[in-house]
Amino acid sequence: MAKAGAVAKIITRNLLILFLALLVVGIVIGGGELRIERNDLGKVYKFYPKNDSSLLDIVGGYFSATWKFLTDPPEVWEEGLETFVVKSFALLVLTEVFLLVIGLFLGLRAGYYRGLADKVVSALAPTFSAMPSWFIGVVFLFLFYWKLSLFPVNFEDTINWAEVHGTLSTSTYLRALVLPVLTLVFSGLWEYAFNVRNMIVNERNGDHVLYDVARGLPEGRIMRKLLRTALPAFLTFTTYNFLEILTGMMLIEVMFNIHGLGYLMAVSFWLTRIGDGFGFAYAPEILFFTTAVMMLFYFINAVVMEGLYLYLDPRSGGERQ
Incomplete structure (x- = not known):
């Protein structure tokens, strides 16, 4: 029971870290769309924050877009x-x-x-x-x-x-x-x-x-x-x-x-020519989606590895030293 409680604490702690990390990423990506030209890769769910949008509205929009990706995934270059x-x-x-x-x-x-x-x-x-x-x-x-x-x-x-x-x-x-x-x-x-x-x-x-x-x-x-x-x-x-x-x-x-998450992240934030100079164009929902999945990978890895630590360490009595 002690070890089961310790595993529950590990899951709770890493869930909190995951949520806070996604919140910070959402803030950065949400603010960037106001300044950078959009790069639409295939069918995506568009979210254009207005200039008077609150920070909460911007972040909430991207969490909503990510949920839409999971329930009804779009295609990028005819790939799901x-x-x-x-x-x-x-x-x-x-x-x-x-x-x-x-x-x-x-x-x-x-x-x-x-x-x-x-x-x-x-x-x-x-x-x-x-x-x-x-x-x-x-x-x-x-x-x-x-x-x-x-x-x-x-x-x-x-x-x-x-x-x-x-x-x-x-x-x-x-x-x-x-x-x-x-x-x-x-x-x-x-x-x-x-x-x-x-x-x-x-x-x-x-x-x-x-x-x-x-x-x-x-x-x-x-x-x-x-x-x-x-x-x-x-x-x-x-x-x-x-x-x-x-x-x-x-x-x-x-x-x-x-064509994995790293490749998708790279092409969603791309250098492009604007007039006589250069600028950035990106697909913010896709950038957020790839970042969220990578963070989810890390969350799963952290929970599995730290959970195994408790059960494999012969000196562990249920709490990690």
């Missing part, structure tokens, strides 16, 4: 908004799964056995943490597309070509996602593994581990116990690192032409 959400969700899930599995494996080996694995993880972590994901994407484009021609570089063109020729399948989607997923995983993997390595090193010197070693327990069993001890703290790190993954995903979608 749900397809943008699905593509981003698939990219996000694949990235998270590989990051967690490979990061835990490398970090556990580096922290427990040390040696070469420890040296590689410790050297690569600060190097790749300083590199933006788009730079790694360019390197992978050069290696795996231009030089080796192993994987496609344009997601939408690959899917469209397979659909026209009748060869579209699940493997087509997975093959088209290899480079973007590989880019996101490789850019964040070493920092993940390094954090796990540090957690394992700290736990390895604990009395309970030394006692297990003295008892002659198999290494595999000791490592599993270490992983169980370090996993809750790693889940916490994953929660707060999730926004970094979302930000990198937006750029990767544009780079590899994946």
Whole structure:
């Protein structure tokens, strides 16, 4: 019961954060429409605030527009908004799964056995943490597309070509996602593994581990116990690192032409020529919709990870320390 109450507190706290974040975003987007030329992408629900509109009216209008999107989604370039959400969700899930599995494996080996694995993880972590994901994407484009021609570089063109020729399948989607997923995983993997390595090193010197070693327990069993001890703290790190993954995903979608939320956000706020100069044109409802869905992704991730923390941490008595 204590842990169930703690999970309820986690959900309530993150719901409040989600609502406040959406409120701030609505204020910014609502005020911007008064100054920036509208860019209508296909059929959208228009909301033109008048000059004398109150702040509450502006924000309320965009919350209302988002609800209309959910109940009767429009189309952008003859694509339903749900397809943008699905593509981003698939990219996000694949990235998270590989990051967690490979990061835990490398970090556990580096922290427990040390040696070469420890040296590689410790050297690569600060190097790749300083590199933006788009730079790694360019390197992978050069290696795996231009030089080796192993994987496609344009997601939408690959899917469209397979659909026209009748060869579209699940493997087509997975093959088209290899480079973007590989880019996101490789850019964040070493920092993940390094954090796990540090957690394992700290736990390895604990009395309970030394006692297990003295008892002659198999290494595999000791490592599993270490992983169980370090996993809750790693889940916490994953929660707060999730926004970094979302930000990198937006750029990767544009780079590899994946019509996901990041791509939709980019084209909803666009540089355009106005007379002899330049200005901005955007579709505010779509911009708000994409932002809201990304925040929802973060909300779900935070609730799941923090909830798992309570149930996986053997030292947790229901309240998070």
